[in-house]
Amino acid sequence: GESVGLHLPTLSVQEGDNSIINCAYSNSASDYFIWYKQESGKGPQFIIDIRSNMDKRQGQRVTVLLNKTVKHLSLQIAATQPGDSAVYFCAENPNTDKLIFGTGTRLQVFP
């Protein structure tokens, strides 16, 4: 079920550690950002979103940070679990109807 790039940056973390996945976005007009998780053979799954009037938003075990000054987005996963292994994409919504996706980061969790 390979469905993502073969040469993705990879983050390897030990189970129980915190993970930080980074993303640089391109359009300063973007005002809505989403993180998706994609497991092999599946479609992207919504994790968390943030609007440009915020710089931090927390969910269950996940936190998204937005730095508009440097156009940077990060996803923090607390107490990473084996089930978190997947490819993570950030997406920006530059005031249009379409999402622009980043290239993705592969997260590998080892015991």
Add this chain to the structure above:
Amino acid sequence: KAGVTQTPRYLIKTRGQQVTLSCSPISGHRSVSWYQQTPGQGLQFLFEYFSETQRNKGNFPGRFSGRQFSNSRSEMNVSTLELGDSALYLCASSLRQGPGETQYFGPGTRLLVL
């Protein structure tokens, strides 16, 4: 509530053929977007439909087309298939059209062109 469903899940075609993929959005969602995912190009936007009208289109040739029905279900069609059309085709639905609307994805249709 059921998620976005796509049919078929897998498809094998030969060059020159045409293909039609189907997407049923989450109940109550009226906007449907289509994306192509390949290892080389990542996730790329194809088009978006709302109220049976195409509202936005990505940079794909005219061989790629779509439509939306009154029940919000959508189909996309690719004519004269090329090897490079092999990809995972993803459909996403959102409640409304417009920026800032969260899009929820289906599992995709994996198309292989031989």
